Amino acid sequence: MEKWILLGMGPVFVLLIGLEAWYWRRRRPDAYSLVDTLSNAGLALMHQAADAVAWALVLGLYYAVYQYRVFDWPATWWSIAALFVLQDFLYYFFHRASHRVRWLWASHVTHHSSERLNLSTAFRQSLTYPISGMWVFWLPLAWLGFAPAHIVAVVAINLGFQFFVHTQAVGRLGWLEHVINTPSTHRVHHARNPRYIDRNYAGVLVIWDRLFGTYVPEDDAEPCQYGIVGQVHGHNPITLTFHEWIAMLRDARRAGSLRAALGQLVCPPERALSHPARKPAVAPAVADADALGAGLESAEV
Incomplete structure (x- = not known):
């Protein structure tokens, strides 16, 4: 229907x-x-x-x-x-x-x-x-x-x-x-x-x-810039559909432990290992703890 x-x-x-x-x-x-x-x-x-x-x-x-x-x-x-x-x-x-x-x-x-x-x-x-x-x-x-x-x-x-x-x-x-x-x-x-x-x-x-508490009005002094952090510059529907799934599963695979891998599946996007704002190198122990914390943080949604 x-x-x-x-x-x-x-x-x-x-x-x-x-x-x-x-x-x-x-x-x-x-x-x-x-x-x-x-x-x-x-x-x-x-x-x-x-x-x-x-x-x-x-x-x-x-x-x-x-x-x-x-x-x-x-x-x-x-x-x-x-x-x-x-x-x-x-x-x-x-x-x-x-x-x-x-x-x-x-x-x-x-x-x-x-x-x-x-x-x-x-x-x-x-x-x-x-x-x-x-x-x-x-x-x-x-x-x-x-x-x-x-x-x-x-x-x-x-x-x-x-x-x-x-x-x-x-x-x-x-x-x-x-x-x-x-x-x-x-x-x-x-x-x-x-x-x-x-x-x-x-x-x-x-x-x-x-x-x-999630409402923010549009401000003429700050025009909206559209897109995503880590913009995908392309128009292929397959890439646009699966790029984040691929990145998420890749991050889970290299997370270092099962707990950290699960954390990469449920963490907020900015806590992803592949997020552009994160440092290029993250020590495994730090990544493990960080991903776990991110997973717990997501429970607050």
């Missing part, structure tokens, strides 16, 4: 991308790049194929959990509204964990790897999300008594909404900045400026960022 909802919105997405590219054509010719946009499209197709297979495999698990539900929700507008808020709440923690736990970041980094931010960037997704375990975060909703079909639909609506915040063509939106995820809020999230990194995890509602 998620795939069909997003595919149904596909023509609208493509039309808006075309309009945005036309809007920027004379104002900022560098806002769009043909090779970057084609790369985003390729990643989207790969992601949709993997997502369809993943839902086919895990939907049965959702129904199994649903059999042990603690509540029975009637099919009413207010129950769907409750599901929408609860799913958005869980999305916040999924998104935050995707920046602070390397195993999840290995999938999510693909989305952040473009040095441009435009509507086509929303298509820049990884086919490895099912491997990293995105679907696990919505399982509690089935246990709470929400029908799996409704869960999948709400997840799709949440992700569909986020397409519209991947733009630099819309400024601040007044009081809405205090309630929902906006283009301004999401521009900060995609920026690699030190003060903007790992901020503004909102899916639809920004209240979770404000409640948990």
Whole structure:
């Protein structure tokens, strides 16, 4: 169902991308790049194929959990509204964990790897999300008594909404900045400026960022610089999908001990042995202790 909802919105997405590219054509010719946009499209197709297979495999698990539900929700507008808020709440923690736990970041980094931010960037997704375990975060909703079909639909609506915040063509939106995820809020999230990194995890509602202290407003005095630390300068969808998985497994292999290797899988990205900010040479004993500490730190997410 998620795939069909997003595919149904596909023509609208493509039309808006075309309009945005036309809007920027004379104002900022560098806002769009043909090779970057084609790369985003390729990643989207790969992601949709993997997502369809993943839902086919895990939907049965959702129904199994649903059999042990603690509540029975009637099919009413207010129950769907409750599901929408609860799913958005869980999305916040999924998104935050995707920046602070390397195993999840290995999938999510693909989305952040473009040095441009435009509507086509929303298509820049990884086919490895099912491997990293995105679907696990919505399982509690089935246990709470929400029908799996409704869960999948709400997840799709949440992700569909986020397409519209991947733009630099819309400024601040007044009081809405205090309630929902906006283009301004999401521009900060995609920026690699030190003060903007790992901020503004909102899916639809920004209240979770404000409640948990992760909200930072866009500052005109510090324009957003897009991309990732240790930028991948290329457009090959395979490289963009797997470069962090390869680096993570390589770091785990050379970590020096099983404990340190596990630490490299769950540490925050900046604690990775291959992170550009780390010193070139790290003594094995130090690496072991550092990776273990990083693994414990990630439990705070």
